[in-house]
Amino acid sequence: MVSLELRGVRVERGDVPLLDGVDLVVGDAERVALLGPSGSGKTTLLRAVAGLEPVTAGTVRLHGRDVTHVRTRDRNVAMVDQQASLQPHLDVAHNVGFPLRLRRTAREEIDRRVEAEASAFSFRDLLRRRPRSLSAGERHEVALARSLVRKVDLLLLDEPLARTDPPRRGALIRELVEVQQGYGVGLLCATNDQRVAMSLAHRCSVLHDGRIVQTATPAELFRAPATTFVAGFLGTPPMNLLPGRVERGARGVRIVAGPLRVRSFSPAVADLVGRPCVVGVRPTAWRRAPSDERAVTGGRPPGGTDGSVPKDAGVERSGPSASLPTIEEVVRHSAFSGSEIEVHLGEGEDAIVATIERPAPEVGELLRLTVDHAEIHLFDQHGHAVTHGV
Numbered sequence: 001m002v003s004l005e006l007r008g009v010r011v012e013r014g015d016v017p018l019l020d021g022v023d024l025v026v027g028d029a030e031r032v033a034l035l036g037p038s039g040s041g042k043t044t045l046l047r048a049v050a051g052l053e054p055v056t057a058g059t060v061r062l063h064g065r066d067v068t069h070v071r072t073r074d075r076n077v078a079m080v081d082q083q084a085s086l087q088p089h090l091d092v093a094h095n096v097g098f099p100l101r102l103r104r105t106a107r108e109e110i111d112r113r114v115e116a117e118a119s120a121f122s123f124r125d126l127l128r129r130r131p132r133s134l135s136a137g138e139r140h141e142v143a144l145a146r147s148l149v150r151k152v153d154l155l156l157l158d159e160p161l162a163r164t165d166p167p168r169r170g171a172l173i174r175e176l177v178e179v180q181q182g183y184g185v186g187l188l189c190a191t192n193d194q195r196v197a198m199s200l201a202h203r204c205s206v207l208h209d210g211r212i213v214q215t216a217t218p219a220e221l222f223r224a225p226a227t228t229f230v231a232g233f234l235g236t237p238p239m240n241l242l243p244g245r246v247e248r249g250a251r252g253v254r255i256v257a258g259p260l261r262v263r264s265f266s267p268a269v270a271d272l273v274g275r276p277c278v279v280g281v282r283p284t285a286w287r288r289a290p291s292d293e294r295a296v297t298g299g300r301p302p303g304g305t306d307g308s309v310p311k312d313a314g315v316e317r318s319g320p321s322a323s324l325p326t327i328e329e330v331v332r333h334s335a336f337s338g339s340e341i342e343v344h345l346g347e348g349e350d351a352i353v354a355t356i357e358r359p360a361p362e363v364g365e366l367l368r369l370t371v372d373h374a375e376i377h378l379f380d381q382h383g384h385a386v387t388h389g390v
Contacts, residue, residue, distance in 0.1 A: 003186025008058035018044040020210040026186045033197035034190040036207035042190035046156045050079045078147035079156040084140040086131040093127040117145035120179045136163035157189040228383035237353045242279045246272040258350030259327040268387040278379040285375035286354035289368040326370045
């Protein structure tokens, strides 16, 4: 069964559309994350589902029931916003049990369920403390427990972990998932933190200017972004996006983008001959080229379908088995990032960021990098994906 279904939802403030024709489905016990920059419509979407923001057009359904114009208190949803507002005069135990007291639940049942939530979120030692003595992260945890203490059709979270200390964040995500699965309730979470979204959600919806650009699993979003916006928004560092063009020459079709020259046998690439394009390569896709590998115009990736590359992959070949594309650029900047090095090559719109293994190259050094054809993404001049792997 479906927990939430949005069809053509539009929200306006004055003449300004905050949401513009949003379609979204959240299944029972499914976790969906809303990703996007500030102002993209994430919080507005949550508020529209909760009934806190009037819907101009479209429908909102909870468990099959049309609640588009139903009051918030009659929707049976729970929402935790960025402020995690608690009753300041009540201790943690009474804050968590507050929704149950409003429903005149028996005292013994309230105590049992409050104790269960406090154990699930690991704050039993906080039950007798007042909100003012809690950290921002602890207040969010209490607010989460309060939202789950009663059975709801849908749980709405707006940046639920933004104020949680990083060491605690991973454990809290695991606790939240366990409780959510135990209740079997749908969850819709708005966040700017990609790590939270990827570790929490079954699927992610990327919003831009009030519209959902793409909804997919976290792995699919990274593997096959639908637009240059999605490609450039996801990832740290984000995908390199190089303006280029597709040409037809004596040796066939090739893509030219910045320092990159890629010969391709893909029909999808051939369809763009004579047109501008955008080439995308994730920083993690680059690797150091062997010292004897020559910069070439590309071809199909050597090796089998499992992605293996033979030892002689760097040798220039003719025909479809030509060697991998290689670039040679001056290192402008390098930064240590754990076990890897983030290097910045080139300048302007042709600048490239690569995440490579140590040792770190020197600034001013000429660095040779190569990339597998399967890791090259091609977008048309309007920013729409043409093919993932050329």
